[in-house]
Amino acid sequence: MWLTKHYELGRMSAVLVAFAPTVPPLVAAWWSYQRDHEEAALDLSAVAQMLADLVKASETEQRAQLLAGSPHRIPVSCTWSDPADPAVERQGDLSGVLAFYEGLQHRRLVVTGASGAGKTVLAIELLLQQLRQREGGAVPLRMPLADWDLGLPFEDWVADYVMTLLQGRGVKRGTAVDLVRARLILPVLDGLDEMDTEATPVAERRAARALSQLNRYHDIGGGAAIILTCRTEQYDELGTMDLRLQQAVRIRVNPVDSEQMCKYFEDRSDNPQRWQPVLDAIRTARTGTLAQALNTPWRLNLAATVYERDPHTLTYTRDPAELLSFAAPSDVRDHLLRHFIPASAEHHPTSPKKYPPHLIHRGLAAFAGHLRFQTCSHPGCSHSDSSSLFLHRLWPIPGRNLVRLLDVVFLLPFLAALFLVVPPYLSFDSIMGSPVERYALTLLIAVIIGWEGVRDVFTLRDRYPVSVPMRKSGSTARIPEVRYMIFTFTGMVALGGLLGWAIAKRSSDQDVPPIAATHTATVLLSLFLALLLCGFCRTIIGLRVTRRFLPSGTLLLVDRDENFIDPRDQVKGNLAAGILVAAGVPASIGVAHWSGGLFPPSAHGATDLQFASYLLLLGVFLGFFNVASASRRFLLFTLGVRVRRILPLRVARFMHWSYQAGLLRVAGSSYQFRHRELQDWLARNPSPVNH
Template sequence: MRWERGPGPVWAAVCGLLVIGAAAASGSPQMKLGDVDPVGAVIGLSGLALTVVSVWLAVRAQRVSEMDLDHWARRLAVEVRGAETGELRKLLGDDDQADKPIDVRFVLSPTRAHQAGGVQPSGCLTEVVEYYRRLRPGRLVITGAAGAGKTVLALRLLLGLLAAPAPGDRVPVRLSATQWDTATPLPAWVAAHLVTVFRMPRRTAAALVKAGRVLPVIDGLDEMDIGAPGHTSRAADALRALNSAQDGLGKMEVVLTCRTDQYAALDDAHVRVRAQDAAHIRIEPVDTGTAQTFLETRVGAEDLVRWGPVLDALDFHPDGALARALDTPWRLTLAVTVYRRLDPVTGAYLRDPAELTAPDLDTPAKVGRHLLAAYIPAATTAADAAGRNLRHYSPDQIHRWLAHLARYLNGNAEKGPFAGRVLSGTDLVLHQLWPLAGDRPRVLAQSLAGVSTFVFLAVVLFAFHVPHRLTLAFIGAWGLTRVMGVRWPEPWRIELPRMRTPLGHRKLVGGAISGLVAGAVLGLVVGFTRGWAPGLAGGLTFVIVGGLGFWFLSPGAGRVVDPRDPIRNDLACSLVLGLQAALLFVLMWYWLMGEFTNGLFWLLSPLVWVWFVQAGRRAVTRYLMLILCTRGRLPWRLGRFLHWCHEDAGLLRVAGEAYQFRHRELQDHLARFPAP
């Protein structure tokens, strides 16, 4: 299978015909001898030579670059392992015992759907890889209560499969279910994820998926809808798409996580949607003995005296409120996080675990609310003690800022589609977060683009003494902003490493041909009006600066190592485009007018104009407008704050290019209690 084919050879042939036709016309016998200019002939011959070289490069790149699926699968496995190892560590905690998670048990749950072959009646966390390898086909649905450890179990399975892969094995890739537009088939969505997050060529990604070399691990089916999912819910549509998904080996294998009650609502007599040919397992609650062992291991022998009341309550009241509240790994980890924090000055413990046995905490919900209320102060104190709170965020600030984001996410389901797109209820993607301030960021961005375009066109028209200047400037500004305005701008990126690849060669060919066509037209126009020397110089300037400048600029977020990368990349591309436009404009002005009149003005004005006219279609500008519209409710450096919450405080987790709250329970708590 070959690399994706580009339009290079076709455009090269068209361009060659145009150049040959122009050369023939210039040498026509009807023209006088003085009408044939040697400079024009040089332009034609240069364009013809460049066209021939472009065709040769494009054909050579497509002929010799065979896709090695094994190579791409190995590369993908390395990148997935590196990213998910860190995420699992953050989910389990940040102390020296975090690598010893609770060995939760799961049981096979009965279902009316056709089950996969090789199912076993039960299993546990440490045996999940062997359990999965017995399934035929490898389709697994993991359910459990909120905080039961579904994501941790899925990550342990993912990393276990990557630890000792067999030749031809699928590479597990985790995806957030909330990012799936179910109108897109599952294979196409998975391939698009590989392109966006792992910077893989589109056809290579599609070939990997079609060949059955990718195992989608879809996390959070229950988070696609607010409330119980119905027959027309997004979760129901996702299950239907999963059942119909095929790859080159038959029914597409998949791992899916969902809350037990949400999956039961999909499987009831009214909806009747369930995963076919899959093993449905349910994670069991943590019993009191396992909870006691976990606490004793995590707190250490020297701290058992403080935790004595909690351990006694679990031992003597296994059905009490505290035991039922601490029956999930999430709540147990939360309790350890809250009550093991030390004062950074005195080194003393800040809270006493005996608080959990207070009489007023007489229900599991109250115990959970008590732990969640103390979680942000505990995480902030830990970051202070470790020297990771360089911005000196206070617990109250963090609570209010995160609560504002949580209320936005929880309200998305009630708002319905916004600007033609269904907003996520869990994902904080920086370049798609502007609807948090309503439609104001888009209106402000396009207004800024329109005003700057109007001013720029008016100045240029006045400089050339064009009549009806203001009217033409207004019409031009309105038309440009209408054409360039988009609802959901995608970030661009600079891809210097790909310049040496076959895809980069084809982009070079495409940029050269585009610049050649525009430069040839411009050179002919200038040549007939100002002379052939300025025409040649102007045409070559446009070819080099205007065409080849797009060689290393590509749409899309690119490989996302940090969720802030798309905004950073788009900002860099905006600056490059502005500098490119400024250089092109000042050089063309020199060749047309013969001098650098007010050179500094002519250098800066197109740079400023291109920067602002991109505002209507630039992701980074929408992000900046969002910051302006939410001043006081969110920090000025929102990206840095979210990075700190993930990397240093452990309040958020990362899924691809999105930040998510560490647990949906934390998001719901903050949305319900926005004040500290």
């Protein structure tokens, strides 16, 4: 009523009232479409198979990365108790463990061992075996437990993790929840010990609360299938308080013995004679410093990498005999970690000289420090340590206040442009005679279209960003799916054109003036349509129709043949979604305006230019402060780290280079350090040391 009286929106109100009877049929049609989409398109078995293909490709790549691309495998031996007779212990290699797991009733397994003993590699081997033998059963999915916010129920966390993998593949979160509830996901939970620091009292550990939730994770037969990895010492400490995974069988990964160490160095080295003093020391003192320091696959690979020859000069820059000078295993560990970064840079497969070692060390140390003090977003969770590096969550590294300040600076030019365009455009209306009213209305518009994106930074929300699907371009590059963007953009423009044409035809047939008879009504109606189109774009991106979800295969919007996940996809896809909205909103409303059915033709050329500028600002605001908030935040983060000189300017490229060098690994849609020991060492030693 107030709008009708003061802004002469009577005609628009009448039209909206006339359109009101069409709303229930539209809602019913949309509900029917959603039901059809859920029943026919999103079949759980099809989604599970898609997830299985994705996990298999990703974990195969990660296994090769963990083994450093070397054909020389370190034999892993394990010990476990016979379920039929717990007093009887059995030993076996990897193949024996795989056969043993197949015979378990509840499929609940705990893998323990020392740091670097090969627990993760064993879990990946179990995962890949389950995928090879899978015939419509559960899909094993490896997840880092350190990233679990315990304020979130376990099943919800698993569903969220599934969504990070299936984002851009036409799957809604409700389908991910159904997968978990149907027990079509086999959680492979890596790193129970990484949920807490060693100084945390046992009674206060997050691991204890995690075990409590895991013990309530059931299926029809009792405890649902779970594979869990944890360091031996931490799991034993939890056991002293009767905290353990119920109905689970425990497997212990044994340390590597001296003969296995020597055989590994002899097989891997191009010149085994260089290692002879080390091998003699290991064989002579089987419980000595070197034997204790190198008794895990991780440390063996670490030493072999550090003392390999430079692939470019074909010379050896370091002598393994220097390992004999250390008196304690911790000294050997620190020495190897100190030289691991420059050695990995030398052996980078494509661009070894891209970054100097001191810059690599400083950048990775910044990531390690960020993980050390990263806090949860859920109330009541004191989680202050993590292991996963999501690109859109790195923004606090240069300082939370710095990124917030940059966000405000980024907002001010657009806000100033809005105040330069809209109030003069409104001044042509006699009903907006007061400048206070014009500027107040402009401020309200700015708050409406920019509030959500700004709130993401100021309230520290970590949502999964809206993003368009990605595809491969060439051998390695990944770009947004162009066909998908063209389809969505065309749909937005067609929607605006159809609306304008329908109302223009009605106006010409019945001699009815345009809906928005004043400039004020034009601004408000454009805002309403812009928000509607933004929601339309979000909905289309959320549906992500693919060929596998269409029985006939006649419609193809996105074709995802590749299955490997690139953590950079979330930011790239989110930026593409923002650009799509920034271009689609003004184009669609502009087509409606050009048709002459929505807004009055103006006799002033200046007002047309101002209105066009207003539409462009609407698109930019909604695109970059509403939809693309994650990518905007990441771009401001890259600027912030450049100002502080913490990281290279192209952070995403640096992280991918580090992954290729074997310093980082990929877990789902995030990066992780190659090993937790490397992460902790960098957090303790943020400054580069002389090599």
